[in-house]
Amino acid sequence: MPRPLRIAIGGVHIESSTFTPHLSTADDFEVTRGDALLARYDWLAPVQPWAADVEWIPLVHAWALPGGVVDATSYDAWSTEITGMLAGIGPVDGVLLDIHGAMSVVGRDDAEGDLVTAIRSVIGPEPYISAAMDLHGNVSPVLFHGCDLLTCYRTAPHVDVWETRERAAHNLVDALRRGERPHKALVHVPILLPGEMTSTRIEPARSLYGRIPGIEARDGIVDAAIWIGFAWADQPRCRAAVVVTGTSAGPTTEAARELGEHFWAARDEFAFVAPTGSMDECLDAATVAVADPARRPFFISDSGDNPGAGGADDVTFALERMLARPAVRDGSLRAVYASLVDPEAVARIADQPLGSPVDVLAGGRIDPREPGPLRLVGTLEAVADDPDGGRCVSVRVGGLSVLLTSRRMQYRQVASYSRLGIAVDAVDIVVVKIGYLEPELFDAAGDWLLALTPGGVDQDLERLPYERLIRPLFPLDRDFVADLTVVTG
Ligand SMILES: [Zn+2]
Structure with a gap:
């Protein structure tokens, strides 16, 4: 009977934008240790x-809603705790890293x-490291070479988060039991897209990710993963990537090359998941559309300040445009912000008291x-305690409830609205700080537009002040020959 494998689990999981003034600190994180960590x-x-x-x-393990850059003191404390524990627990066979991959920390690029690197400095080169990531993370050369297995979600919106973590853990255990370090192959695809x-709901991402099961079924392949990368950080590592891991070098390299080439070939087909417009254009369209009951509630994504991607969550641009509408102020349109x-x-x-001015x-x-x-001048409509948002209020201004x-927090679940007495199917227009609609809202929506509003996660990448990306990079640059070199390890 062989001795049991020893596998340590930890990580810091956040997606953080360098373009938003919000600073993520320890207060923004849910931190788990011991049995609570394993219970995840x-x-x-x-x-x-x-x-x-x-x-x-x-x-x-530390997890936070996406936000701004993480302060170095908070990150260093967790990194030191992870390495300190690894130094204290004796030899391990493997480490499962439960991370996002788009964490920005003050003063660090990767x-x-x-x-x-810090983990390797303690455990040495022998133990296997498996990383479970978000497909919006980045795979830097340092991360690729430091890990033995890397995988990420295969759906956006992400409905396979826990499957992905389990796959990363399962593949790690299998590799350790085989006793053969996996072969791995990386292709950086010079594309950076929001x-x-x-979204894997639509083409071309649906077909691109749809290639994964077929590749994974081939002899000699363990896992195939495609990262979109993170567009809202100004760092050299930000770009798309493909990583394939396997038990046989040839098929592993060939599959990475193939996926990288398919990704690059599809670059011109990527388009927004919903029709887009300025905030005013979206409100114009919604105002007309809601005459048809089948198109209510009409959702508009205030996408530039989406806290789910790292926006500050307090840009007032979209709200100001709503309050400028007479039909909103006089109550002839029922709306929620x-x-x-x-x-x-x-x-x-x-x-x-409720009803107070x-x-x-x-x-x-x-x-x-x-x-x-x-300035909001209205009445207090509702007060509630929300597990994510803490104490929340609804202020009624004419026909508009301002939350x-x-x-x-992000209002991506119907229950979050209900806590403040709002039934989303009973209103005309819902404007929400979000990008693509998460599943519950997608199902609730009669129709939907994505407003290209300003903010720290502006969807119009051309408006962002990038200085440190490695160029050329599509679509910021369009006329170049891609370097799709396969890096192996
Ligand atoms: Zn993501």
């Missing part, structure tokens, strides 16, 4: 057959690369771009 993984309760005879060792142009984070404004009004400045404190803090939260 449903293959351990009950223990799946492949996961038995493994000693799973929890390190520390935070996940730093983390894997997630809202690369979700949401602005503003703990000060919430604290000022939340203890008033409200006159408060809201938003524009973290990201003060035009028009900045906005204010105490913590950054």
Whole structure:
């Protein structure tokens, strides 16, 4: 009977934009250790057959909603905790890294690369490291060479998050039991696109990701993964990538080359997941559309300040455009604006009786771009405590409910609206800080437009002040021959 494998699990998981003024700190993270960390993984309760005879060792895991750059003190504390524990627990056979891949830390260009380097400095070159990532993460050369297995989600919106983590763990256990370090092959594809142009619900991403099962079924292949990369950080590593791992070098390299070439060949086909327009164009279209009951509720994504990609969550541009509409102010249109984070404004009004008059400045404190803090004059409509947003209020201005939260959050679930007494199917227009609609909203929507609003995660990449990307990079550059060299390891 061989001794049980020893596999440590940990990581820091956040997607953080360098273009938003929000600073992510330890307060923004949910941190798990010990049994609570292991309880994240449903293959351990009950223990799946492949996961038995493994000693799973929890390190520390920190997870946050996407945001701005992480302060170095918070990141260093977790990195030090991970390496300190690895130094203290004795030899391990493997490490499962549960990370996003688009973490920006103040002063670092490649935070996940730093983390894997720090881990290697403690455990040495022998143990296998398997990384489970978001397909919006980046695969830097340092991360690729530091890991033995790397994989990521295969769906966007992401409905295979836990499957991906389990696959990364399962492949790690299998590789350790085989006792042969996997072959791996990387192709960086010189493309940088917003997630809202690369949903796997539609072409060409649907077919591109649809190639993965066929490749994975081939002899000698363990896993194939495609990263879109992260568009809202100004770092040399930001770009698309393909990684294939396998038990046989030839097929592994060939599959990576093939996927990289298919990705590149599809570059001109990527388009936004929904029709787009300026905020005013979207409101014009929605106002006409809601005359047809089948098109209500009409959703508009305030995409430039999407907290789900790292936006500050308090840019007031879209709200100001709504309040400029007479049909919204006089109540002939019933609308919801979700949401602005503003703990000060919430604290000022939340203890008033419902129905009290409200006159408060809201938003524009973290990201003060035009028009900045906005004066809301209305009545207090509802107060609720939300597991994500903390204390939240709804301020009614004419036909519009403006939702204010105490913590950054995203109104991507119907229940979040219900807590404030809002049935989304009973309103005409819902404007929400989001990119592509997450599944519940997608199902609830009668129709949908993506507004290309300003913010730290502006979907119009041409408007972002990139200085440090490695060029050429499609679509910022269009007329060049791609270098699709396969890097092996
Ligand atoms: Zn993602």
